[in-house]
Amino acid sequence: MTEISPPPADSWAVAYVDPVIAPEELDRWHRLRSSLIDTAKRFGWSKSEVSKRSGVPAGTLWQWFDGSYRGVIRNVSDRLARWLDSVAEMTATAARVPVAPGFVMTPTAREMTDALIFAQAMPEIVVITTGAGVGKTHTLREFCRTRAHADLVTMRPTTSSVHGMLLELGLALDVTERNPAKLDRTIGNKLRRNGRHTLLAIDEAQNLTDQAVNQLRYFLDDYGVGIALIGNEELYGRFGGNDLKPAYAQLQSRFGLRFRRMQPLREDVDALLDAWNLDADVEDIRRLCQAIARKPGALRLVTKTLQLAGMYALGNQRPMTVADVKHALTNRGLEI
Structure with a gap:
């Protein structure tokens, strides 16, 4: 016979007495x-x-x-x-404040996703470099959220060394190893492919030393783990071009794909605006947002501006207009 558990007690429904006060x-x-x-x-x-x-x-x-x-x-x-x-x-x-659309599969996001799929399926090392606000982090999070055996780990200046990176990987992957000399093997065994097509996506990879990046190559070679190095222009300068240092020779042959996009495409902005489902001044807002997206912050700046503009429109109980967007730009200290 199946027992039915009682509902959880209401921790706020407790007996009380009236204090003796006025x-x-x-x-x-x-x-x-x-x-x-x-x-x-x-x-x-x-x-x-x-x-x-x-x-x-x-x-x-x-x-x-x-x-x-x-x-x-x-x-x-x-x-x-x-x-x-x-x-x-x-x-x-x-x-x-209007809720911004969730993840939007822009053309750039699609290309980044394809690169991640390639790294996971082959497996290979891929290098992805983008400008701020192009959608890199949202794409990475969505990819790892919706695909099995894909893990995202973000690096910081304090995790730049081999040991610092391994500690961060161990924490993210829920790996416990008290012997530092065995930590890389324990992580590798956790990531071992075994037909699973695993991917280790490293965001802010520009913070890693060359030795730390070479340690990731070890995970590819010995454990069949796809590696995605994602970061900014500094990362591209080190690993994105064709004229790599001799010290990077072992890595050069293992870079299966390089993707670089420092500015969003016009189609990226259009896809984002389509997701907002604007009701009024659509074309005027679209042209203005195309200009906004060319500024530092790109799509992120567009989203934040539209949220502020939407707040003005909602306060007046009407659809967002291009005047609201211009007002939001002014109040954010920006000019077009």
Whole structure:
């Protein structure tokens, strides 16, 4: 016979007693307590999370909540009232900001995706270099989210060395190895192909030293792991051209594909705008956004500008217009 588990207990439904305070302050306490419960349940916050967010110590918060607090109730109520007001204000503001479209498969994103598929299927090393805001990170995340055995790890200046990179890989891949001398083998065994066509995508790869990149070659050679090195123009300068240093000779023959795009295509901007489903001034907004996309930040800048413009339009209960986009540009300190 299958047992039906009882529903989880409501951690906010606890017994309480009315604190001994003035009637008007007691009425305020009841209102704040109800508001606190509603807010916590709305966002799925636990008591400890509310404590962190409000800045009220957990012990104080809980005693205030169940009516057993022996200090000055008004002081705690004041802190919670200010916090609840700020949450309400931020929620109201967020509600006015249009949600940007999710991942958009632009032509550039499609080419990057094809390069990642190639690296994973062969396997090979591919080098992908793009300008800021072209859609590199969104494409990487979407690829690794939707495909089995594809892992994305982002490097930083502090993970540039071989050991620093291996520690970061181990953390991302949930690999535990206490012996540093065996860490690379343990990671390799975790990534071993065994017919699975695995891919290790390294974002911000320009932060890696040459020795660290050579360590990734070892994963390709010994474990059959496809490697994608993704980064900026610095990465292209090291590994993207045809005139590589003699020290890179072993890597040269293993670079199966190089992709470089420093500016978005016009078709990338069009695909992004199509996803916004604009209702008014469509062609004017499209022309303006094509100009915006040529600035540093490219598609990211277009998205942020349209979100701000959409907030203006939503506040006036009408479709977004080109005037809203120009107003958003001005308020972001930009000119076309």
